[in-house]
Amino acid sequence: MSGALAPSEGIAGPRPGARVLAASARHPGLVAGLAVLLLLTVAALAAPLLAPHDPxxxxxxxxIVPPAWMDGAKxxxxxxTDHLGRDYLSRLLYGARVSLGIGLAVALLSGLIGTALGxxxxxxxxxxxxxxxxxxxxRLALPIVLVALAAVALVGAxxxxxxxxxxLLLWDRYAVVMRAATQQMRSRAFVTAARAVxxxxxxxxxxxxLPNLANQLIVxxxxxxxxxxxxxxxLSFLGLGVQAPIPSWGLMIAEGKEHILFEPWLIFMPGALLVLLVLAINTLGDGLRDVAAPSTRA
Amino acid sequence: MTAAPLLELRDVRCDFSVERGFLRARRTLRAVDGVSLALRPGETLGIVGESGCGKSTVANLMLGLIRPSAGAVLLSGTPIDRMDRRAVAQRVQPVFQDPYASLNPRKTVRAIVGLPLSVHGAAADPGDAARRVSAMLDMVGLPRHLADSYPGELSGGQRQRVAIARALVLRPNIVVCDEPTSALDVSVQAQILNLLLDLRRELGLAMVFISHNLAVVEHVAQRVAVMYLGRVVEEATAAALFRAARHPYTQALLLSVLTPEPGRGIPDARLGAGFPDPLAPPPGCSFHPRCPLAEARCAATAPALAGRGEGEGTVACHVAGALNSAMP
Amino acid sequence: MAALLEVEDLHVRLPVAGGTLHAVRGIGFALQPGRTLCLVGESGCGKSLTALALMALLPRRAARDAARLSFAGTDLRSLPERRMAALRGDRMAMIFQDPMTSLNPTMRVGTQLVEALRRHRRVSAAAARDRAVALLERVGIAGAAARLGQYPHQFSGGQRQRLMLAMALMCEPQLLVADEPTTALDVTIQAQILRLLAEVQRELGLALLLITHDLGIVARMADEVAVMYAGEIVERGPAAAVFAAPQHPYTQGLLNCIPAPGRTLPGTPLAAIAGVVPSLVGDWRGCAFRARCSRARPACADDPVPTRTAAGRHSYRCVLSPAPAGREAAP
Structure with a gap:
């Protein structure tokens, strides 16, 4: 049945660019996720320009000055501001740098390890x-948070x-996915042809x-x-990640936890940004997966 | 007949270890069992048989991609596993069945056809490589403007032309075609067959042509070997084989070919429904459980290849052998 | 005899990246009980989508419309899905190239056969099981009763095709649609399955719509032939007439380009059809084959392409006048 819809002889498939455009129309999540991620990335990169104060x-x-929409705002x-009177907007902007920077660095490094193994x-x-x-x-049998805590405690944060x-802890999914994808590619005739050459x-x-694994790798x-x-x-929340005074959203939530009853916005703002960022990345990932492998979505 | 073989399989056996699932012992699959074949300069050898008969394993053996478990594969008399892989590649090249899988979807036609040149450092400079790729595209009848296309933008027939260009760019003297037209529409199949026949003549190629399609093999091959469950059961010139098949399996194969002649109905080759498990081939002649002519001795001893009578060729069958000796 | 299946002016359209793909463009045919109609054509000609359109199994985004689409007097065009589902698998059944399309790999074969019947008929489980055993034996599976407890993967490719046929026959359908049922099989197995199909059809008086790309199968199985190209039926008629005197240049080309012992000399060039199938995205005027046709002329670009009668019910869509029998007449 699948053959019925395959493009016929001589009818060339649309160019990759056109395919991505068409896919964006069908996957609004991909576009929304990408937009939010881009916005946060620009904010993080331009933090020195955008931040009104030194974080x-x-x-x-x-x-503990409340934000603009509350009484007593300045x-x-x-x-x-936070409990030390530091400007919260500036700290949130610089916090985005930490989150995105660490996220990117870990994704790249663990990607190297996992892809090589897989x-x-x-x-x-x-x-x-x-x-x-x-x-x-x-590796899958190790509890990530506990091992990370132990390692950081041992080496120093x-x-x-x-x-x-x-x-060193997050490469497993790369390895599993790349192993399966490589097995599949290895059995394709073009690899045999390359060996025969x-x-x-x-x-x-x-x-x-490798070029054929790029799609899955990005996802x-x-x-x-x-x-x-x-x-x-x-980890930052637990005090074993990013160390004060560096602004990290996790650390800001930790610092705000004593004020949860009367100044909940201290926790709410970094928390909401964290959720927004992770949601955006995951939505983007899901969208990319659909574009990369349309067959999984009949 | 006198020329020394370019490529020879001498009593080759090839075993694979097959995993059969969790906690079950691995079993040995004898994909090729005592096969001897020879390919002479300028000749086209057809290999026919059904899925699981070992014909693709023979192709991989001929390309030096797998090593025989026993016996020898000789390239102009030298064992192929003692040769450098690239030296083998310069003389034997493959064309595979599925042009959708045999081309790297991430590379342009130019890069695909140029790959053998760059691997072998065969081109003097980038200009030379580009010239040779263009000349090759002309030779296989691909418009030059397609050189920067990706395989996904080409039709099946065009992709198979790219695969043929890649196989010939090093100017090998042997091409092993494994079902080269089976994935193509009939109108495109004819284009590709014509191309292969033209190139064979122009370049003086020796060809191994593996197919399940007997009409196609009859059209291109001068000599044909019929394989069943890893063994060659009959071998003869195409003319002799298609005029008078000796082995009951060859006869059944020929009978099962549906030529476009209305009113003749579907022939009954009387083969029975059961196809044997290749992991546990029947004793004696492996064809005997399906053979309409089987006798008691067929289940006991495997027949050796013997002269077919009526010209050259060999057949491995107790019954057909008896028929031969009964003939004048 | 009244036609069991009547199709007139059937269209199937698919939205694709560059516009609308007109996959099936106004085809029509009729099929009588006990007869075999072969839809033959190359990949992308719309033959499989035609079958799916009849069974209302098209992908959701595909649009179907027709001037007439009736099965045993029922208009299928406006039939709600619930009533269509009741027909499907009961009075009209379909088998596919890949048997695993219809077989559930996690269910015992016996359960699947029994359910195929009990979904549509109120019969006891024991009676359904008896029918399953009888049908399995009929389609040539030895030791049928014992094999009901097995799973599909325990059967070979040819046997799975037999299984799928048995399942399609459980409710005694009047129409069987078979889409490339033997394409994945070896030649000897293919011949066995086709023989079986022809026998079963004769015994049960089935109307058989057989979809294939293989002219050999068409010649041996068909009463009637419809040759499809680029979403249209370009030639149709009784199999004997079409093979004896093919009229459309495409039909002639198809027959000439397959090597055939006795007609083509080994090693000589085959009469290939040059070029490739045109894209059916967007509108199309005139004959779709004209770009590949050696006898094309300016009139070929005009709409509508005339339908000519060669003899009796043998007709074709082409500007050329009928030629006498003998396909070697074509250049």
Whole structure:
């Protein structure tokens, strides 16, 4: 039945660009997610220009100023100030840099580890596959948050440690997806043709197989980035992630938790931004998955 | 007949280890069992048989992509597994069945056809490579403006032309075609067959042509080997084989070909419904459970290949052998 | 005899990236009980979509319309899905190239056969089981009773095709639509399945709509042939007449381009049809084959393409006048 809709002989498929456009119309989530992510990225990059104050500048005379829409707001601090009188809008903007930066770094680093393992297992199979699959299974048996806590506690908290620990923990989905995708590609005749031409194995993997995995790689990367951002927030909240006074949304929630009863907006604003960012990335990832593999959605 | 074979399979066996599921012992699948074949310069050897008969494994053996478990694959007398992979690649190239799978969807036609040149460092400079790719596209009848297209933008027939261009750009003297037209519409099949026949003549190629379509094999091959469950059961010149098949399986295959002649109905080859499990091939002649002529000895001992009588060729059948010796 | 299935001016349109794909463009045919009609054509000619349109199984975004679409006197055009579902699998059944389209891999074969009947008929489970055993034996599956407890993967490709046929026959349909039922099979198995199909059709007086790309199958199975090209029926008539004196240049081309022992000399060029199938996205005027036709002339671009009669019920859509028998007449 699937053959009935396949493009016929000589009717060339639309160009990739046109396909993405058409797909955007069918997947509004993809467009919305991309728009929100772009907005937050621009805000993060332009934080030095957009922020009205130095995010680290304390003003103990103006502690816990409420945001503009509440009584007692001050025009100098449109989103108010925290318990040390630091401008909340500025801290939120710089916090976006931390979240996005860590998310991106972890997604890239864990992507390198996971892709290398997954592609190796999928291409060579046999004993190599067995060993790598065992490593993946072992990794899946580790409780991420506990191991991250233990590692950070042991090595000491710093941005680099945080990124390294998370990259070493979050590569499993890459490995699983890339292994399956590589196995599928390896059985395709164009790989056999490359072998018959005398291509070396590294060349086949890098030049023939990897470009065909790009779609799936991007999808996994978005999902991993979202997970990394959440994990960073969780670790920072627990005091083992980003260290004060660096503005991180997770840390800001932690700092605001004593004020939850009377100044809930201190928690609400970083929390809402965190949810918005992760939601945007995940929606984008889902949309990309549909575009990359339309067959999964009949 | 006197020329030395370009490519030879000598009593080749090829086993695969097959996983049969969780906690079940691995079993050995004998994909190719004692096959001897020879391809002489300028000749086209057809290999026919149904799925699971081992014909694609034979193709992979000939391309040096898998090693035989026993026996030898010789390229002009040298064992193929003792040769450098690239030296093999310069002499033997494949054309596969599915042009949708055999071309990398992420590469342009130019990159695909140019890949063998770059792997072998065969082109003097980028200009030379571009010239040779263009010349190759002309030769297979692809408009040059398609050189920057991706396979997804081409029709099935055009893709198969790209695959043929890639196979020939190193100027090999042997091309192994594994079901090269089976995935194509009949009108396109004719275009591709004509192209292969033209190129064979122009370049003096030796060809191995593997197909389940007997009419196509009869059209292109000079000699034909019929395979069943990993063995060659009959081999002869195309003319002799299609005029008078000796092996009951060859006869059934020929009978099952539906030529476009109305009113003749569907022939009954009397084969029975059961196709044997290739993991547990029947003892004796592996065709005997389906054979309408089977006798007691067919289940006991496997027949060896013997002369067919009436010209050259061989057949592996107790009954057909008896028929031969009974003939004057 | 009154026609069981009547189709007039059937269109199927699919929205695609660049506009609307006119996959089936105004085709019509009729099928009598006990007869076999073969729809033959190459990939993308609309033959499979025609079958799906009859069964109301088109993808959701596809649009179907017709001047007439009737099965045993019932107008299918306005039939609500609930009543269509009651017809489907009961009085009209369909089999596919891939048997796993109709077989559920996680259910025992016996359960599936029994349910196929009990979905439409009020019969006891025991009676349904008896019928399943009888049908499995009829389609050539040995030890039928014992095999009812097995799952589809325990059957070989050819046997699955037999299973699917048995399942389609459980409710004694009047119409069987078979879409490339043997394309994935080996030649010897294909011949067996086609023989079975022809026998069953004769025994049960089925109307058989057989969709295939293989002219050999058409010649051996069909009473009537309809040759499809680019969404249209370009030639139709009794199989004997169409094969003896094909009139449309496309039909002639198709017959000439397959190697046939005795007609084509081994090693010589085959009469290939040059070019490729045109895109059916957007509107189309005139004969769709004219770009590939060696005998095209300016009149071929005009609408409508005339329908000519060669002899009796043998007709074709072309500006050329009928030629006498013998397909070698074509250049």
């Amino acid at each position: 680290y500048a304390q003003d103990l005379a103006n502690r 025009t100098a601090h449109p989103l108010g 592609v190796t297992a999928g291409y060579f199979g046999g004993r190599i596959d067995m060993i790598i699959s065992f490593v993946v299974t072992t 710093s941005l680099q440690t945080l990124v390294a620990v998370m990259a 005398g291509c070396s194995t590294p060349r086949i993997i890098v030049a023939e197989i 996994v990367a978005t999902l991993e980035m979202a997970q990394a951002i959440l994990l960073e927030a969780a």
